Amino acid sequence: MNLVHCNSSVQEERRSSLAVIMASISEWYAGKNVLITGATGFMGKVLMEKLLRSCPDVKALYILVRPKAGQSMSERVQDMMMCKLFDRVREDNPDFHQKIIPISSELTQPGLAISPEDVQTLTSCINIVFHCAATIRFDEPLKHALQLNVIATQQLLSLAQQMQHLQAFIHISTAYANCNRRHIDEVIYPPPVEPKKLIDSLEWMDDSIICDITPRLIGDRPNTYTYTKALAECVVQQESGKLNIAIIRPSIVGASWQEPFPGWIDNFNGPSGIFIAAGKGILRTMRASNDAVADLIPVDVVINLTLAAGWYTAVHRPKTALVYNCTTGGINPFHWGEIEHHVMSTFKRNPLEQAFRRPNANITSNYLINQYWILVSHKFPALIYDLFLRLSGQKPQMMRIFNRLHKAIGLLAYFSSQDWEWNSDNMNMLMSQLSADDRRTFNFDVRQLNWPEYIENYCIGTKKYVLNEDMSDIPAARQHLRKLRNIRYTFNTVLLVFIWRVFIARSQMARNIWYFVVSLCFKFLSYFRASSTLTQ
Ligand SMILES: CCCCC/C=C\C/C=C\CCCCCCCC(=O)SCCNC(=O)CCNC(=O)[C@H](O)C(C)(C)COP(=O)(O)OP(=O)(O)OC[C@H]1O[C@@H](n2cnc3c(N)ncnc32)[C@H](O)[C@@H]1OP(=O)(O)O
Ligand SMILES: NC(=O)C1=CN([C@@H]2O[C@H](COP(=O)(O)OP(=O)(O)OC[C@H]3O[C@@H](n4cnc5c(N)ncnc54)[C@H](OP(=O)(O)O)[C@@H]3O)[C@@H](O)[C@H]2O)C=CC1
Numbered sequence: 001m002n003l004v005h006c007n008s009s010v011q012e013e014r015r016s017s018l019a020v021i022m023a024s025i026s027e028w029y030a031g032k033n034v035l036i037t038g039a040t041g042f043m044g045k046v047l048m049e050k051l052l053r054s055c056p057d058v059k060a061l062y063i064l065v066r067p068k069a070g071q072s073m074s075e076r077v078q079d080m081m082m083c084k085l086f087d088r089v090r091e092d093n094p095d096f097h098q099k100i101i102p103i104s105s106e107l108t109q110p111g112l113a114i115s116p117e118d119v120q121t122l123t124s125c126i127n128i129v130f131h132c133a134a135t136i137r138f139d140e141p142l143k144h145a146l147q148l149n150v151i152a153t154q155q156l157l158s159l160a161q162q163m164q165h166l167q168a169f170i171h172i173s174t175a176y177a178n179c180n181r182r183h184i185d186e187v188i189y190p191p192p193v194e195p196k197k198l199i200d201s202l203e204w205m206d207d208s209i210i211c212d213i214t215p216r217l218i219g220d221r222p223n224t225y226t227y228t229k230a231l232a233e234c235v236v237q238q239e240s241g242k243l244n245i246a247i248i249r250p251s252i253v254g255a256s257w258q259e260p261f262p263g264w265i266d267n268f269n270g271p272s273g274i275f276i277a278a279g280k281g282i283l284r285t286m287r288a289s290n291d292a293v294a295d296l297i298p299v300d301v302v303i304n305l306t307l308a309a310g311w312y313t314a315v316h317r318p319k320t321a322l323v324y325n326c327t328t329g330g331i332n333p334f335h336w337g338e339i340e341h342h343v344m345s346t347f348k349r350n351p352l353e354q355a356f357r358r359p360n361a362n363i364t365s366n367y368l369i370n371q372y373w374i375l376v377s378h379k380f381p382a383l384i385y386d387l388f389l390r391l392s393g394q395k396p397q398m399m400r401i402f403n404r405l406h407k408a409i410g411l412l413a414y415f416s417s418q419d420w421e422w423n424s425d426n427m428n429m430l431m432s433q434l435s436a437d438d439r440r441t442f443n444f445d446v447r448q449l450n451w452p453e454y455i456e457n458y459c460i461g462t463k464k465y466v467l468n469e470d471m472s473d474i475p476a477a478r479q480h481l482r483k484l485r486n487i488r489y490t491f492n493t494v495l496l497v498f499i500w501r502v503f504i505a506r507s508q509m510a511r512n513i514w515y516f517v518v519s520l521c522f523k524f525l526s527y528f529r530a531s532s533t534l535t536q
Contacts, residue, residue: 025311025438030057033125037107037156038133039063040076042267043172043253045085046303047130049260052089052096054441062122064105064112064133077102084465088260107133107152108144112159123162128310129169131156136269138223138411142214143202149228150195150235157239167314168244170306171236175251175295175327175422176415177229180220183421186323188247191234192219192227222414237321245321246313250302251328251422252415255458257298257449263461264299271296271339274412276462277405279347281357281484285373286409288363288416290337293329295420297446298454302326304442308430324430325422334451336363336416342455350460351477353469357381358484365417378402
């Protein structure tokens with residue numbers, strides 16, 4: 001009798017684990033408590049939105065939030081939920097905010113500054129963690145980047161170790177964590193330095209000493225961001241213990257492709273600021289290689305893959321942490337030269353308001369040519385415009401804007417001037433594990449991505465959601481571009497006449513050329529006049 005009971009309970013257990021494996025992704029998230037760091041950021045918001053919309057039975061989203069810029073934690077969360085990004089979720093479930101539980105946390109503080117009561121709540125209920133928070137600034141001082149990207153990850157892992165019902169821990173890294181390599185596999189590479197040693201050393205060091213040794217430490221990586229993200233991956237590996245871990249490595253995360261609507265973007269990071277600067281006619285030249293692969297990846301693709309990886313990690317519990325390179329270059333490549341073409345074409349058809357000049361940006365890999373155009377197309381017009389502002393009693397501002405732009409493009413050029421090759425076997429493997437329905441709901445098949453259409457929606461997204469410009473103002477923006485074109489023609493003509501006058505006054509040869517050209521023009525004019533009189 002006992003044996004029969006035992007057999008049937010084993011069968012029951014097998015059946016339920018089979019049911020878990022067979023469950024769709026949204027069924028798996030049903031009833032789950034999810035912890036998200038970086039929920040107020042670009043990717044965190046899209047992650048929350050997708051979970052609430054496509055996994056409507058998820059139990060609760062616990063989000064770690066800090067007060068910021070004079071706003072309390074609750075005010076920030078209230079504001080975030082009003083955001084247009086959540087319109088579709090709001091339509092489906094007007095009470096969706098009840099599922100969002102903000103937890104006060106400052107990730108750079110000991111214990112992540114989470115209260116003991118909140119620690120108790122989190123350790124007793126969380127089923128899955130998505131760690132998105134990071135500083136993504138390229139100019140972040142090393143100590144702060146280390147504090148947030150590495151030490152906070154370490155502390156979060158230690159909190160995760162105490163969670164009694166945790167089934168998966170998903171860490172968001174970057175495809176550029178190992179950008180000092182040309183070919184990047186889905187493995188965690190040995191760190192540039194033992195993270196614990198660096199943490200201990202930097203603890204007692206003066207900020208100025210750290211600043212001095214930073215270039216030596218980061219070595220062949222371009223900034224503290226990629227350096228600390230590489231260290232964070234190593235920490236995840238070292239401190240994972242028995243947790244089921246996965247690491248997602250997106251490349252350059254851009255506007256949404258399809259969900260919740262095409263073109264969603266809310267920041268100036270990566271290429272978005274560059275697109276805007278080009279659309280406003282401010283950016284005319286940038287160092288980038290026309291033929292280098294632009295490894296952009298839409299944010300909804302990254303989030304769909306992240307949620308699918310969360311499900312797979314929890315259900316299949318791979319023996320070692322799986323790394324997912326989430327990139328497009330190896331599957332559906334597109335190049336910076338093509339991006340330039342489509343960005344320019346979109347902004348000419350759909351101009352941004354109050355452009356400084358007509359959009360006309362070119363990328364070049366040649367240092368000297370770029371410097372020449374910076375002088376002629378950036379600095380010279382900025383100087384003239386600032387002079388005009390000064391003369392009209394206003395504060396000059398254009399040179400300051402250009403200095404900031406030059407700092408930004410200087411930091412970004414590393415990524416747009418060379419190629420990398422990422423292996424994406426795990427992304428393909430994960431796709432093959434999804435049911436046909438899940439593949440549709442959590443689509444991360446970038447083979448279907450139509451680049452020209454995506455770039456057009458991306459640019460329009462920057463106009464609508466970053467700059468908050470209205471599409472109905474496009475006729476006025478076009479009129480403004482026509483005005484700018486006329487100003488340019490007039491300016492060029494005046495400049496030409498001025499230059500010739502200066503030369504003519506000083507050089508006999510210039511005078512001769514000038515009289516020759518003018519007499520040629522007269523001859524042509526009289527020829528046309530004569531021929532038109534004859535035909536009458
Ligand atoms: C038309 C031709 C186009 C062809 C395209 C060619 C090339 C594409 C170029 C680049 C692509 C490469 C991208 C590589 C990404 C690598 C992938 C990653 O892993 S992700 C992380 C990406 N991180 C970033 O992108 C962060 C980069 N930004 C920074 O590090 C800093 O913002 C900074 C550039 C150093 C500037 O710092 P600063 O202190 O001076 O300014 P703030 O950040 O405080 O911002 C002040 C103000 O300016 C706005 N802002 C920020 N960046 C830009 C920008 N690039 N252009 C315009 N405006 C920008 C910012 O929002 C602030 O506004 P406000 O004061 O209103 O809040
Ligand atoms: N954007 C991109 O192109 C790419 C991003 N990634 C990775 O994706 C992840 C998300 O990036 P993304 O959403 O773009 O970044 P964002 O800068 O938009 O968001 C960062 C998030 O981290 C939070 N955060 C930062 N500092 C603290 C702190 N001290 N305490 C608490 N929270 C903090 C921010 O909160 P707050 O709002 O309070 O500042 C915000 O929610 C990162 O790990 C990044 O490395 C990888 C590849 C490309």
